[in-house]
Amino acid sequence: MADIFQITPKLVVGDGAAALAFYTEALGATVEESYTIDGRIVHAALTVGELRFELKDAGDGDPAPTKGLHPPVLMSLGVTDADAVTDRLLAAGATVVYPVADQEYGARGGRVADPFGHHWMVSAPLESLSPDEVQARLDAMS
Structure with missing residues (x-):
């Protein structure tokens, strides 16, 4: 499937700031991105080595x-194509959680639930934004 270029696990936590501190200390993780709405982390990306x-x-x-x-x-x-991949997931038995749409943070994406209850966030880049631009757009949403 040439149109899929990554799969990334996303952990949901009760205290994002404490989790970032823990993974940084415990695993030597580097925080590559971190975005907030009303003080809550809505997305953070960390790396440990190449992971x-x-x-x-x-x-x-x-x-x-x-x-x-x-x-x-x-x-x-x-x-590379959020609509096509989401359509494939739906055809295989997934259900829509959030429909695919153009997002304020520069991507087209949505979310589906697979038949086993796992959620898949499907996202294709629409534009290249700096971290400051992403955060400014998220700030404008709240």
């Missing part, structure tokens, strides 16, 4: 893990 993972604060339908239960993980799927 990348993402995290966000709980909210917007994404619960943080409850101790003793299975933790929620969002899969972030970078693609």
Whole structure:
């Protein structure tokens, strides 16, 4: 599938700032990106060596893990055509959580739930924005 270029796990946490500090200290992670709305982290990307993972604060339908239960993980799927990949996921049995649309942060994307309950965020870049431009657009949304 040449139109898929990455799969990135996204952890949902109860305290994003504390999680960034923990992963930085415990794993030597580097915070590559971190964006907030009203003080909540809505997206952060970290790297450990050549590996990348993402995290966000709980909210917007994404619960943080409850101790003793299975933790929620969002899969972030970078693609060249969000509509085509989402259509394939839907045809295979996924359901729409958020429809594909042009997003303020410079991407076209949406979210589907697979038949097993995992959520897949499908996103294709529309424009190249600096981190400051992304944050300014998110600030304008709140």
